[in-house]
Amino acid sequence: xxxxxxxxxxxxxxxxxxxxxxxxxxxxxxxxxxxxxxxxxxxxxxxxxxxxxxxxxxxxxxxxxxxxxxxxxxxxxxxxxxxxxxxxxxxxxxxxxxxxxxxxxxxxxxxxxxxxxxxxxxxxxxxxxxxxxxxxxxxxxxxxxxxxxxxxxxxxxxxxxxxxxxxxxxxxxxxxxxxxxxxxxxxxxxxxxxxxxxxxxxxxxxxxxxxxxxxxxxxxxxxxxxxxxxxxxxxxxxxxxxxxxxxxxxxxxxxxxxxxxxxxxxxxxxxxxxxxxxxxxxxxxxxxxxxxxxxxxxxx
Amino acid sequence: xxxxxxxxxxxxxxxxxxxxxxxxxxxxxxxxxxxxxxxxxxxxxxxxxxxxxxxxxxxxxxxxxxxxxxxxxxxxxxxxxxxxxxxxxxxxxxxxxxxxxxxxxxxxxxxxxxxxxxxxxxxxxxxxxxxxxxxxxxxxxxxxxxxxxxxxxxxxxxxxxxxxxxxxxxxxxxxxxxxxxxxxxxxxxxxxxxxxxxxxxxxxxxxxxxxxxxxxxxxxxxxxxxxxxxxxxxxxxxxxxxxxxxxxxxxxxxxxxxxxxxxxxxxxxxxxxxxxxxxxxxxxxxxxxxxxxxxxxxxxxxxxxxxxxxxxxxxxxxxxxxxxxxxxxxxxxxxxxxxxx
Numbered sequence: 001x002x003x004x005x006x007x008x009x010x011x012x013x014x015x016x017x018x019x020x021x022x023x024x025x026x027x028x029x030x031x032x033x034x035x036x037x038x039x040x041x042x043x044x045x046x047x048x049x050x051x052x053x054x055x056x057x058x059x060x061x062x063x064x065x066x067x068x069x070x071x072x073x074x075x076x077x078x079x080x081x082x083x084x085x086x087x088x089x090x091x092x093x094x095x096x097x098x099x100x101x102x103x104x105x106x107x108x109x110x111x112x113x114x115x116x117x118x119x120x121x122x123x124x125x126x127x128x129x130x131x132x133x134x135x136x137x138x139x140x141x142x143x144x145x146x147x148x149x150x151x152x153x154x155x156x157x158x159x160x161x162x163x164x165x166x167x168x169x170x171x172x173x174x175x176x177x178x179x180x181x182x183x184x185x186x187x188x189x190x191x192x193x194x195x196x197x198x199x200x201x202x203x204x205x206x207x208x209x210x211x212x213x214x215x216x217x218x219x220x221x222x223x224x225x226x227x228x229x230x231x232x233x234x235x236x237x238x239x240x241x242x243x244x245x246x247x248x249x250x251x252x253x254x255x256x257x258x259x260x261x262x263x264x265x266x267x268x269x270x271x272x273x274x275x276x277x278x279x280x281x282x283x284x285x286x287x288x289x290x291x292x293x294x295x296x297x298x299x300x
Numbered sequence: 301x302x303x304x305x306x307x308x309x310x311x312x313x314x315x316x317x318x319x320x321x322x323x324x325x326x327x328x329x330x331x332x333x334x335x336x337x338x339x340x341x342x343x344x345x346x347x348x349x350x351x352x353x354x355x356x357x358x359x360x361x362x363x364x365x366x367x368x369x370x371x372x373x374x375x376x377x378x379x380x381x382x383x384x385x386x387x388x389x390x391x392x393x394x395x396x397x398x399x400x401x402x403x404x405x406x407x408x409x410x411x412x413x414x415x416x417x418x419x420x421x422x423x424x425x426x427x428x429x430x431x432x433x434x435x436x437x438x439x440x441x442x443x444x445x446x447x448x449x450x451x452x453x454x455x456x457x458x459x460x461x462x463x464x465x466x467x468x469x470x471x472x473x474x475x476x477x478x479x480x481x482x483x484x485x486x487x488x489x490x491x492x493x494x495x496x497x498x499x500x501x502x503x504x505x506x507x508x509x510x511x512x513x514x515x516x517x518x519x520x521x522x523x524x525x526x527x528x529x530x531x532x533x534x535x536x537x538x539x540x541x542x543x544x545x546x547x548x549x550x551x552x553x554x555x556x557x558x559x560x561x562x563x564x565x566x567x568x569x570x571x572x573x574x575x576x577x578x579x580x581x582x583x584x585x586x587x588x589x590x591x592x593x594x595x596x597x598x599x600x601x602x603x604x605x606x607x608x609x610x611x612x613x614x615x616x617x618x619x620x621x622x623x624x625x626x627x628x629x630x631x632x633x634x635x636x637x638x639x640x641x
Binding site for chain 2: 144147169283
């Protein structure tokens with residue numbers, strides 16, 4: 001794949017160097033055409049597995065093994081029903097919604113508060129905190145995982161949803177603070193001063209004046225955090241091993257590995273679709289913002 | 301951290317690529333200093349105290365403790381542990397399996413970013429400067445479709461991606477099916493079950509999931525290059541290829557460097573992909589990575605001291621990797637330092 005694409009670009013070095021041409025030259029067409037072909041191939045490579053999964057989720061395992069491309073004989077939701085109820089993906093879905101929902105709200109509120117203070121007040125030690133946040137972003141979670149296990153055990157939070165929530169919040173904090181820090185920094189000071197002059201307390205200034213102004217930044221970080229937390233895997237599999245508390249990502253992995261090659265493919269595909277649908281919805285609705293937030297940093 | 305928590309990390313770490321630049325700005329100096337009042341003190345306690353306490357207890361203190369545990373022979377089930385100094389590290393570097401896992405990680409950290417960035421750069425260049433060669437420098441028509449589609453894998457949970465590809469690679473899966481249609485009989489080849497192909501197949505999956513994100517990142521960076529610069533190059537007679545090599549690449553070098561670091565950190569972890577593709581380490585441990593070995597040592601064998609030592613090694617390698625990438629980029633492009641940034 002990569003080789004093809006490189007070749008496609010190198011086709012034109014000589015031909016493309018005709019700045020005076022006024023309409024599309026043959027080289028333009030060649031480059032444009034080749035680019036479209038290469039990008040289209042990649043698009044197929046991305047879409048095909050998804051399509052295969054979607055169609056497969058309606059097929060019986062026998063049909064899947066018979067032909068990878070055939071359509072299911074009758075379209076029904078049998079696989080979804082057995083995955084949702086029989087294999088408890090429904091329960092895991094609810095667990096995931098609870099854990100991700102609560103952590104997301106908490107981390108956004110706490111992260112915004114922390115970033116606001118760090119960015120706009122001169123508090124002793126704020127430099128140190130800022131560098132600790134950077135460290136939190138850099139070190140691998142794997143370094144922390146063993147002590148974390150025993151810290152949660154000591155607080156009797158191991159294998160509980162609240163324990164998982166607080167860990168999610170803690171590990172999503174550095175990113176949230178780091179991103180929102182520069183955002184709060186860029187807000188005008190005059191408005192904050194005006195709020196003080198009008199007699200607003202610190203609390204009120206934040207919640208009624210500054211936080212609403214930070215909405216675009218909050219939205220971008222919230223989307224990123226939602227995806228990150230929904231997709232989290234290491235923390236639940238090491239800190240949340242009670243089957244009734246499973247979240248989707250770990251449930252998927254445990255289902256796939258326990259069944260091995262004797263796996264019910266149709267049901268597995270259905271479980272994959274159940275896991276993907278929420279992120280897919282978020283992606284479709286916030287596609288512009290998501291790609292925008294990726295670009296934000298680069299355009300300064 | 302986010303760098304390596306699978307899942308969380310894919311989203312978080314890559315997005316910090318984004319913030320890296322803005323964050324590099326001078327930290328706060330001219331903040332407000334307020335009078336001490338109940339309002340202000342309670343505000344500080346809650347606004348700063350609460351998040352920082354959570355962060356210190358659940359993120360920073362485990363990091364610090366891990367370094368201590370790494371120098372003990374703790375098994376976790378008895379309260380007593382002996383301080384053994386660097387013995388764990390000595391044993392680690394005599395452990396053939398660990399060394400093999402480390403080698404696999406190093407291979408991943410070199411190859412994955414390289415392939416991902418080359419593909420992402422090629423795609424981004426096609427989309428941004430692949431348009432007609434007259435008039436303004438323009439991109440390809442209808443390119444937003446490609447952008448939306450290729451970005452999509454980035455939002456799918458990495459574990460799902462890995463399981464999905466595991467099914468694609470199975471003997472009766474999609475890959476052999478397609479090859480059969482094209483006329484290549486693979487004889488039900490198990491792509492992940494053969495030591496010769498397991499690593500390559502794994503690398504492809506990671507690349508597949510990451511190309512779209514970095515493509516979007518590079519497109520944004522290229523669009524940030526002033527139009528005059530590109531036009532000047534065109535007037536001087538540079539073709540598209542030349543424009544990309546001599547103008548675009550040096551201008552977005554910072555972004556490429558950040559991308560290399562984040563992809564490398566992802567590859568040094570790789571836990572979540574391996575867990576879904578070959579949870580046992582692959583044929584002959586050909587895809588075993590340090591994080592898997594660490595997880596097994598801690599939660600299956602209960603050797604917590606040893607596992608912490610592995611965590612320390614992983615952290616040191618991660619930092620070393622970042623330092624090496626930064627210095628290589630500085631060496632390679634030292635002259636046009638400060639092109640845009």
